[in-house]
Amino acid sequence: MTTDPRAALNALVAALERHLEAAAGRRGENDPVVVGAYRAVAEAFEEYDDALLDAFDEVTPLEVYRGDEDDDDEFDEPDDVEGGGSYTGMDDEDYDDLDDTEPARST
Template sequence: MSTDPRHALNHLIEAFEHHLDVACAQDRLDERALEQAESALRDAFFLYDDVLFRRFDVELPFDMYEGDEEYDEEDEENDDELDDEDFDDSEDLDIYDMDID
């Protein structure tokens, strides 16, 4: 495993690009190829996350969870306790309105 953060980042970017290529490649989606691209993307993300943490003690601001993890009932109860007034939408950035040209 490479411990060079730049190499890990480049690998992650390549995995994102490959995933996009597979997703947009044809009218009919190749499910097997998409699953492989998703797996490669997940692995590249975890590699990058691990390299940053081991090298600089830095954590990414988000996590990826496997789909087969059990949903914790306590999490559901905590979600129910949150009210709309607990959040300030004024500073939220709507990524769908961003100009990415």
């Protein structure tokens, strides 16, 4: 584990950049390059958060989504990858506020 928060932050940014590249070049639902990049982001984030805690007694407001607590996998993959889930940024109650009559927007 990196104890220097700056070095851990740089590693996290690099992992995010590799994930973006992997996602942009994705080849199918279970692309192992994307899955590996996903796991690397999760690991780098946790190292950064731990380094912040060790150095400054501070943490980020984020956490790695792990899906079901009963799952034995170290990290879960997104919904389109076997065995995992993903966080949409909305809580269950946020979905209740959506207007069912409004057509879905395509992006």
